[in-house]
Amino acid sequence: MRVRVKLIANYMKLLPPGTKGNTVELEVAAGATIGAVLMPLGVPLDDSTVLLLNGYQAEADALLSEGDVITAFSAIAGG
Amino acid sequence: MYGWHGRLLRVDLTHQKVSIETIDPKLLKDYIGGRGLAIRYLYDEVDPQVEPLSPENKLIFTTGPLTATTAPTGNRYMVVTKSPLTGALAHSNSGGDFPTWMKRSGFDMYIFEGRAERPVYVWVNEDAVEIRPADHLWGKEVPETTETLLAETHPEAKVACIGPAGEKLALMAAIMNDKHRAAARSGVGAVMGSKNLKAVVAMGRKNPAFYDDAGMRALSVELSKEVGVDVKKGSNLRIYGTAYVPQVTNALGILPTRNFQSGVFEGVDKIDGVALKNTYLITHKPCYRCPISCGRLTEVPEGKYAGKGEGPEYETIASLGSACGLDDLAGLLKANYRCNELGLDTISTGLTISAAMEMYEKGILTDEQTGMPLRFGDADAVIEMVNRIGYRQGFGDVLAEGSYRLAERYDHPEMSITARKQEFPGYDPRGSQGMGLLYATSNKGASHMEGDVAYEEVFGVPVKSDPLSTEGKAELVARFQDAFALIDSGGICVFFAIRYVFTKERMVWPVRLTQLLNLTTGANYTPEEAMQAAERVYTLERLFLLKAGSGPEQDTLSPRLLTEPLPEGPAKGRVVELDKMLPEYYAYRNWPGGIPAPEKLVALGL
Numbered sequence: 265m266r267v268r269v270k271l272i273a274n275y276m277k278l279l280p281p282g283t284k285g286n287t288v289e290l291e292v293a294a295g296a297t298i299g300a301v302l303m304p305l306g307v308p309l310d311d312s313t314v315l316l317l318n319g320y321q322a323e324a325d326a327l328l329s330e331g332d333v334i335t336a337f338s339a340i341a342g343g
Numbered sequence: 344m345y346g347w348h349g350r351l352l353r354v355d356l357t358h359q360k361v362s363i364e365t366i367d368p369k370l371l372k373d374y375i376g377g378r379g380l381a382i383r384y385l386y387d388e389v390d391p392q393v394e395p396l397s398p399e400n401k402l403i404f405t406t407g408p409l410t411a412t413t414a415p416t417g418n419r420y421m422v423v424t425k426s427p428l429t430g431a432l433a434h435s436n437s438g439g440d441f442p443t444w445m446k447r448s449g450f451d452m453y454i455f456e457g458r459a460e461r462p463v464y465v466w467v468n469e470d471a472v473e474i475r476p477a478d479h480l481w482g483k484e485v486p487e488t489t490e491t492l493l494a495e496t497h498p499e500a501k502v503a504c505i506g507p508a509g510e511k512l513a514l515m516a517a518i519m520n521d522k523h524r525a526a527a528r529s530g531v532g533a534v535m536g537s538k539n540l541k542a543v544v545a546m547g548r549k550n551p552a553f554y555d556d557a558g559m560r561a562l563s564v565e566l567s568k569e570v571g572v573d574v575k576k577g578s579n580l581r582i583y584g585t586a587y588v589p590q591v592t593n594a595l596g597i598l599p600t601r602n603f604q605s606g607v608f609e610g611v612d613k614i615d616g617v618a619l620k621n622t623y624l625i626t627h628k629p630c631y632r633c634p635i636s637c638g639r640l641t642e643v644p645e646g647k648y649a650g651k652g653e654g655p656e657y658e659t660i661a662s663l664g665s666a667c668g669l670d671d672l673a674g675l676l677k678a679n680y681r682c683n684e685l686g687l688d689t690i691s692t693g694l695t696i697s698a699a700m701e702m703y704e705k706g707i708l709t710d711e712q713t714g715m716p717l718r719f720g721d722a723d724a725v726i727e728m729v730n731r732i733g734y735r736q737g738f739g740d741v742l743a744e745g746s747y748r749l750a751e752r753y754d755h756p757e758m759s760i761t762a763r764k765q766e767f768p769g770y771d772p773r774g775s776q777g778m779g780l781l782y783a784t785s786n787k788g789a790s791h792m793e794g795d796v797a798y799e800e801v802f803g804v805p806v807k808s809d810p811l812s813t814e815g816k817a818e819l820v821a822r823f824q825d826a827f828a829l830i831d832s833g834g835i836c837v838f839f840a841i842r843y844v845f846t847k848e849r850m851v852w853p854v855r856l857t858q859l860l861n862l863t864t865g866a867n868y869t870p871e872e873a874m875q876a877a878e879r880v881y882t883l884e885r886l887f888l889l890k891a892g893s894g895p896e897q898d899t900l901s902p903r904l905l906t907e908p909l910p911e912g913p914a915k916g917r918v919v920e921l922d923k924m925l926p927e928y929y930a931y932r933n934w935p936g937g938i939p940a941p942e943k944l945v946a947l948g949l
């Protein structure tokens with residue numbers, strides 16, 4: 265199944281080489297979790313990262329479905 | 344005395360008289376300094392019912408004990424007064440260089456009172472204080488005013504001034520320092536303009552000694568290193584500044600879009616920090632001695648939007664950008680530069696223009712009234728309205744009163760996105776419930792700088808909190824409000840202090856901050872005492888609001904946020920559930936009906 269992965273700001277550098285913008289579409293195994301998709305990219309999966317699944321806060325063990333959008337960004341900020 | 348000067352400068356503009364007063368050490372300890380000390384003075388000296396733009400209102404510039412110290416980010420000052428925009432309290436925060444220079448001039452606070460007959464500026468070079476004519480500066484924009492004053496006083500001095508917007512009493516006028524930094528919110532620039540005070544120039548070499556010099560220096564180095572480790576790893580604040588945030592809020596569906604008609608902006612990739620870095624960013628530019636360095640120096644080199652300056656911050660991208668439907672980065676930068684040059688708060692300015700745009704597109708406002716088409720996404724229209732607001736020309740004269748008065752005037756209150764008549768920062772509270780409670784209860788009206796629970800709901804600091812849930816938000820908001828009162832009273836920046844205020848259990852436990860305060864002042868606070876002082880500050884501000892007539896009936900939000908669900912995105916279908924959270928908040932604070940209980944006041948020594 266296919267999912268989209270959006271890595272924001274300083275996590276963009278973890279996207280596969282040649283990715284345009286901050287989002288990449290990936291083919292993943294059925295039943296994959298957020299963690300299984302992000303770990304090979306090198307996204308930290310501890311509390312230094314905020315994960316969203318389709319815009320909702322999620323944990324790394326959340327199961328994915330076809331067409332899901334994963335968003336990850338560094339958990340420090342201001343604005 | 345250590346840490347504090349224990350002295351304030353009082354400038355009576357009406358009688359052109361300057362006096363120096365000592366500050367009671369007990370007040371310093373009880374209210375810490377900065378925002379806390381200022382509300383104590385304002386409460387004691389100004390009738391809360393005073394007309395904000397009358398000579399009877401006072402304008403207070405204030406630093407904290409950590410301002411101009413080795414503490415990382417110890418470089419903030421605040422402007423405290425009664426707000427002409429909200430009718431409540433203003434406490435607007437700024438960094439840059441000016442705060443350190445002000446502290447080094449030998450005073451913890453400047454109090455400006457009365458009204459000068461003619462325009463003046465005040466030049467503070469330690470105890471040599473002069474009130475000088477400023478007729479030649481009146482009408483000048485911020486860059487020229489600043490340059491002229493540096494030439495007239497001292498090239499190494501620092502300037503805080505108003506632009507035309509403050510002179511003309513625009514209710515969203517800012518006080519600009521170091522040209523590009525703003526004590527922006529709540530119309531503090533209009534209060535300064537109402538006093539015919541164009542500028543304050545400061546310098547000096549007086550700094551209080553630290554109570555424990557070696558200890559303070561050692562802790563400062565240690566904390567700077569901790570911050571530095573993250574910066575070296577590539578922190579977003581260093582690489583992109585706050586401009587990276589639109590991607591985050593857009594992903595959550597809470598990026599203000601077309602005057603809060605949506606929380607998802609299709610043009611976000613064109614106006615975010617990455618786009619800025621790839622185009623107009625020159626370099627990062629820190630406040631004085633800051634290890635984080637989130638400021639941005641940018642330039643649009645040519646074309647009709649040519650200009651140079653600092654910004655945009657996230658808040659500016661959200662207000663002048665997505666809220667106005669604008670995805671033209673050069674145009675957005677120009678609007679930002681013009682706000683800085685005219686001395687305008689970008690948040691209230693942007694959201695007043697966005698309200699006018701919605702009213703125009705819905706046929707409530709006509710070309711005849713506005714003088715020109717006002718369509719979402721039109722950069723030229725945004726820039727022209729900024730200019731007209733700054734000079735109060737044409738329809739800008741109406742917009743200069745802010746979106747609340749605009750929407751009331753044309754009988755569409757839902758189109759003003761405000762709390763206590765002040766425009767929202769860039770987090771749609773329908774998808775960030777805690778922010779909704781924060782806006783509704785903040786002493787300064789809608790603001791992220793009075794307890795930014797977006798740290799938890801959006802950024803996961805100190806721990807993640809579900810932004811769509813109302814559970815536990817009452818306690819969270821109250822704790823963040825008190826924590827921010829502590830940070831603002833200390834005189835340091837929230838971007839640093841937020842690391843050291845909360846435990847992972849979300850308890851406010853400011854061990855490091857207390858250590859910094861103690862090493863600086865010798866006040867020997869326990870963390871409990873520091874937090875009690877912060878709550879004292881927050882509660883005294885509330886008492887000011889109650890007397891000003893801005894009490895519980897004002898603890899609410901514009902109707903749109905309470906009745907119109909978001910139409911798309913992750914927060915689709917949601918409104919702010921204020922009716923759930925507000926009673927819990929009053930109960931947590933022991934404010935029955937929104938009024939602090941007598942025993943609470945006694946416990947706080949009020």
